[in-house]
Amino acid sequence: MQANEAGAPDLAHRLVTEHYAIRGKDLIAGGLTVEALADRFGTPLYIYDADVMRRSFNALKDALTGFADIVYSIKANPNPAIARIFVGLGAGIEIASLGEYERAREAGAAPQDILFAGPGKRDAELARVIGEGIGEIHLESFEEIARTNAIAARADKRVAVSLRINPVESVQGGAMRMGGKPSPFGFDEEHIPDVLSAISATTHLDLCGVHLFTGTQILDATVLLAQWRHGLDVAARVAQAIGRPLRSIDLGGGLGIPYYAGDRALDLAAVRRGAMTLTQMKLAEPLLRDARVIVEPGRYLAGPGGLYVVRAIVSKVSRGSRFLVTDGGMHHHLAASGNLGQIIKRDYPVIAPARMDEFAESACIVTGPLCTPLDTLARAARLPTLKAGDLVAVMQSGAYGLTASPAGFLSHPRAAEVLVDQGRAVAIG
Incomplete structure (x- = not known):
């Protein structure tokens, strides 16, 4: 397939080999050619392969057996059809808004299997989920403690809550650090005694656990396991301080997937070995022994199963650089353009899904149709010499794609989802 001319496999090659199949010139997703799907549903098009997502879930579940349950972080891809895949495999759902609560319920998640995190929960959102049912609410500020208690009191319900802890800097890691610095997320670890005092003064909150989230896009198993170990240590200190067992320890998400040249996949064998050690650590602490440990990935589960497929409108050369202008771009896939918080803009793996039998030639700049130089999907894509009408697919696009993008910018058509x-094949958006 599209390796370089010397035949050395690049990231795109490795991902195709791992997740998809090739039939002649065509990339196969879910048993169908990408070209046929693009012809049927149009472009721009998100294609989600359910089987790839199931394999990602089952591989992680196997690595975590005996240690942790999986809860899908629905912010990664909130399409109910995607969430339904993971609910069907036994996952709970982590939400950060009422809209996500409604999508989780639409996907078949029972209220008790939904966790509500996020630093800015509105009173109406809290009232709704408390009234209809929620597994846990993860509290993130002293004001939220007071507001949640008052809402629960009005509903005459005792609500299970966990404390989201902003951990110390020494355990940070990943592409985007979520703790160890001033943050809107959670309570600073050094203020845990004050938080426990505030919780003890409430009448309708049942403190059941703790929640830590230290970073995103973690590819190093050693970093991930160190963060999980710290989470168990924090949980033990909280349990000892309140003098009773905890029922829940949410270690957050942050499990990464390879996006860029040089990235290597998270080593699940190392995760499995580390999880066995952490299980023994947990069992050795009487106040944690029976607690349910939760890991809440989103990107790791949904990302590899997604392709963002666009069709070339124009092929041109400008001052020695080859450009391919397509019908999709940053308005549908902001992350692939490098404009979703990335400091250094690097290319996602990009392929020509209907010309998989050809070697890549010179580097190509792939852009979208928007009137801004930011609308660039790839800056040095190794592709065959494509022309107007040819297809391009951005891999690793099942998470933080369409709903994390400014879809209304310049009023171009919304991307389809299948x-x-x-x-x-079923249209789902």
């Missing part, structure tokens, strides 16, 4: 599963 779920493919063992030869069957």
